[in-house]
Amino acid sequence: MLGEADITKRRKTLDDVAKLAKVSPITVSRALRKPDTVSPELRQRIDAAVHKLAYVPNLAASRLASSRSHSIGVIVPTLYNVIFAEYLLALHEVFLESGYQVIVFNSHYSLHEEEKAIRTLLGQRVEAIIIVGIDHTPMARRLLQKSKVPVIETFELTDDPININIGLSQSQAGYDATKFLIDLGHRRIGFVIGNLDVRAAARLSGYRRAMEEANLSYTNLLAHKAERSSIALGSAIMSDVAENSKIPEALFCSDDNLALGALMKCRQLGLHVPEVVSILGFHDLEFAAYSSPSLSSVAIHRREIGKLAAETAINMMAGNPSTIKRQFDLGYEIIARQSTGKAPR
């Protein structure tokens, strides 16, 4: 009695729909999931009841009963960085088209938060996990390995991937970018960096290697301020750099925001780019081609990484492991524009 009276307040269930349509609950379930397997007549009655009650299936129940979540977990370090936003977009496009829901977590560059996110995602029984980076807590690694869901690590390369690895060598990119400046004839080459996340640190290590190999010293050439990278930060760091007696001939900035900020500050200070200072960014954000002078940068293929990660995940979930390799190196590309030039002879 009470249960019946409740129906006006309670959230509608499959049973409510079934009663209204005068069929069994299982038929409603089928009509919703595989309409073809139900006769047109019943289907119509059921659709009408669903609409009338504004019925929305309880996914928790569905997931529990079917042990299929139709969802994918994605973890990125931040949403603030356009790089990851674009990568996410690419992931979303592929997954939504294939009927998967994407659950995004943000680790704020913390391995501990990443582990927490992994726990939650596994708890939701996501059918694949796509995660930026190759560094995880030991427990996170263990959880991922035990989970049996495809795991795709992106944006870096590792010899020991949990499962699939799609990215580029950040340290090699840093090395080649520095080499590019060295080959232009520069000797005093600075490195500009904000918060030292793992990938930026890898680029820095590539820079160090290139400098050492060329017998160039980089003491006092590291310009660093542990804040979130931004145009403003690049500008602030450049101010500091300019106060030193000897201004570097070239600056390799760990991303384009810093590079643009540095570029703008140079203009303000009357330091001509590239005549006095060459500036090289990283990531090739859209504005790089449009600043003045236009900004040289290192392009990484973030959309391609996202697209390939999603496609690979879908392949693996379909139990099609024969078509996949364990590592995909998508490389990078140095884009020389106006902000870098030859060292004066």
Add this chain to the structure above:
Amino acid sequence: MLGEADITKRRKTLDDVAKLAKVSPITVSRALRKPDTVSPELRQRIDAAVHKLAYVPNLAASRLASSRSHSIGVIVPTLYNVIFAEYLLALHEVFLESGYQVIVFNSHYSLHEEEKAIRTLLGQRVEAIIIVGIDHTPMARRLLQKSKVPVIETFELTDDPININIGLSQSQAGYDATKFLIDLGHRRIGFVIGNLDVRAAARLSGYRRAMEEANLSYTNLLAHKAERSSIALGSAIMSDVAENSKIPEALFCSDDNLALGALMKCRQLGLHVPEVVSILGFHDLEFAAYSSPSLSSVAIHRREIGKLAAETAINMMAGNPSTIKRQFDLGYEIIARQSTGKAPR
């Protein structure tokens, strides 16, 4: 027998943990959720078992049993736009701190996709929904109203919110921005726009109203190309504009990407900004202050909108409706920089 043998392959359950720790399942459940209510000794045994099995709770089961999802649904039109990325960041910050999980959907500016997302979110029994915009399909509105979860509509203002409304009047902002250019003495004021999403369209309507009130014609002054807004698009549109015999004295661009593209194209073409053409953007993205000349723009408070939306949602979920209004107008601000100047007399 078989069930027991399975344990090595099966995903671990609460029962597995309970058996290993030699306690009842409900005690495990409590130890995980409210550690204080369990004696230290048992808690330790349970923690050990959890760790040993790498147990991850099945959230679907938990949600079904408790009818609490601890999650919040957020729908944005796109992730590609930095505005929404920053807004999302603000939402995330508040919610994660309060222990809520954020589920993000992307409607791709389609009301139909939005309705689908709403269905999925309600199906997951999210405890609040935060959604960009005030336009929804009739069914979407009905679902939201019936759902009884707090609904917060953002970035625009409406007299008839579903529940809570936090934003600004896009049309008034468009009006005031145009008025700002008119007050500088400009007469031929163009409007530059890419894809005509509802908010951009509202800004356009504000522009029209301002022009009409000032008895200014705007025929042939609408520069439009239905593509995703980008710096490149702004540049392309400016190329077209420049081919006309009479170049407008001022351009109001529906966002900063278009504005920066137009600005750069003007430089290339030797059209001095602001001497020949004044350019006004919208959104005040970070680069606006750093372009040269720096870009005048209309700042909207996207982070504040996100923060307030999250806080209001949390308040409402706590059943604290007394502290909340139904509408919050967070306004906007015209930031005059170098790209806009007085019309020559």
Add this chain to the structure above:
DNA sequence: TTGAAAGCGCTACCAT
């Protein structure tokens, strides 16, 4: 094509 029974893994409620 349709339905009945059983159970997914957890938590609320009531005991002890």
Add this chain to the structure above:
DNA sequence: ATGGTAGCGCTTTCAA
């Protein structure tokens, strides 16, 4: 402080 019982709302058998 700990445990037994029941049931969340759906889907997976299996049967008709």
